[in-house]
Amino acid sequence: MNFVDEWSAFWRLFYTNGGYKRVFSEGLKNTVVIAVLGLLIGIVIGTLIAAVKVMPKYKALPRVLNGVCNVYVGFFRGTPIVVQLLLAYYVLFPLMGISLGSLNTCILIFGLNSGAYVSEIMRAGIQSVDAGQMEAGRALGLGFYPTMLKIVIPQAIKNILPTMGNEFIALIKDTSVVSFVAAVDLYKVFTEMGNVNYEYLAPYLMMALIYIALIMLITLLFKLLEKQLHRDDRT
């Protein structure tokens, strides 16, 4: 079979027989949902961990929290996400009697995983903000947390936005392993399409195009966001 025939066979599956509906309503949707919710959970967890890491460590509690965070980051950065997905879906959750469903498990694990990475990005971002900003807030009588939240973190986010865009793009592409735990994403949908004729070239080419389009869109969104956040710079 030459490429033209292969492509037209795929096109029949993809367009004429309505395969694209499943691509968009399940594959693309799940890929985006897992990555977006994963990143949002990751930002929340990452910010909390980063805050713990930059907390003054006079008292016992911050030190204990710091230890807990180190273990957490160590585990989630030290193991591949496939291992984390398999462990959660086939071992931990069944043992604990929790059944979240494969999509929710993926969202949760991607969130926890990206939390570990975002925490390091955030910490670097927070430390990139001039220490004088924190001092000025504290000198006015604001506490550590209000100053962090109102002054330091907004500036940190501006600094780390390009890195955060990278993390989001990596996350999108990492979602291609979720079929390990029976979740349906772009990879799964296109593989199934290939399985029909045992011809994978055209479906995977199409999949690559969709990933590229998606990531170009995200790059554009982050650029716009960056522009918006940099409005307080000298023009």
Add this chain to the structure above:
Amino acid sequence: MSSMKTAQSNPTPAMNNDELIVIRGLCKSFPIGKKKTLNVLNNVDCVIHKNEKIAVIGPSGSGKSTFLRCLNCMEDPTGGSIFFNGEDLADMKVDINKHREHIGMVFQQFNLFNNKTVLQNIMLAPVYLKTKKAGGIFAKPAVKKQIKDEARETAMNLLRRIGLEEKANAYPSTLSGGQKQRIAIVRALAMNPEVMLFDEPTSALDPEMVGEVLDLIRELADEGMTMVIVTHEMGFAREVADRVLFMDGGKITEEAPPAELFGNPQNPRTKEFLSKVL
């Protein structure tokens, strides 16, 4: 030496009415490496009276900035006491934030909040702290609005005073150094502080902008604001200060009214320093 002071510190001394800050045996050391410590302040005693203008001068590394930064615990003292409003600020159990509201501080590097406009810079702390006292997020919307309106009015009045009202909605990155420092000063003033600490307020400025900042500080001095100024501007110290402290090696080695200290210094180290800078 124990690293951090705890509660069993000296009782509050009977303070005279005109004593605002009483510093007793203030020590500050920084750890260098595992065993060594660097003693920056050694047993500093000082009393700051209400309405008094104190200039702190001395060679670099003499501990004058650290001394100033200990007064509002930007650096935690490692020994001694700082009594302010009946509490020992060096005591780690004291709520330092409460006291910092009444101690304004101006930094060498201005430290305006880069992500806020000039107006927001001035309003942020008063609005946040007053709203917090009124119940935080549970405060009534009308109360919140009133706090905000009052803070905006105060801020605009302060900006008008320094002639920068048209910069209210500008971001700090668009301002000159002198403008930034004057805004940093009124940001501290917006809290209505009892004392202002100036940490080399003109050292990071272009020479032509030093004047406008010193003029504003002079104005505050004339209005009776209590202030402690760490400075290298000897002429300014001489003109504005009621008392000049000369620091060397983590100690106040000489203190006197400016005319005396500059005109007839007693300590050989003071003489040497003044001969170099004057």
